Amino acid sequence: MIKCHLSRMMGEKKLKISDLAMATNINRGTLTRLYKETITRIDIEVMNSLCVYFECGIGDLFEYKPDDPSGII
Numbered sequence: 256m257i258k259c260h261l262s263r264m265m266g267e268k269k270l271k272i273s274d275l276a277m278a279t280n281i282n283r284g285t286l287t288r289l290y291k292e293t294i295t296r297i298d299i300e301v302m303n304s305l306c307v308y309f310e311c312g313i314g315d316l317f318e319y320k321p322d323d324p325s326g327i328i
Contacts, residue, residue, distance in 0.1 A: 258318045261289045279304045
């Protein structure tokens with residue numbers, strides 16, 4: 256499972272999704288799905304824009320966590 260840390264990063268900067276959308280030109284719906292971790296795929300340009308904005312690497316935005324074999328998360 257891939258975890259997205261966008262909500263934490265936005266919280267640290269006290270950002271709203273609309274503020275981030277205006278600053279990065281990323282579609283608000285895309286940011287909402289990333290924020291809620293319901294997104295199923297992401298464009299490389301979106302990842303690039305977020306890394307530039309937050310001055311971070313991809314590993315700061317996303318984290319791989321192995322799925323729990325018991326099905327309990």
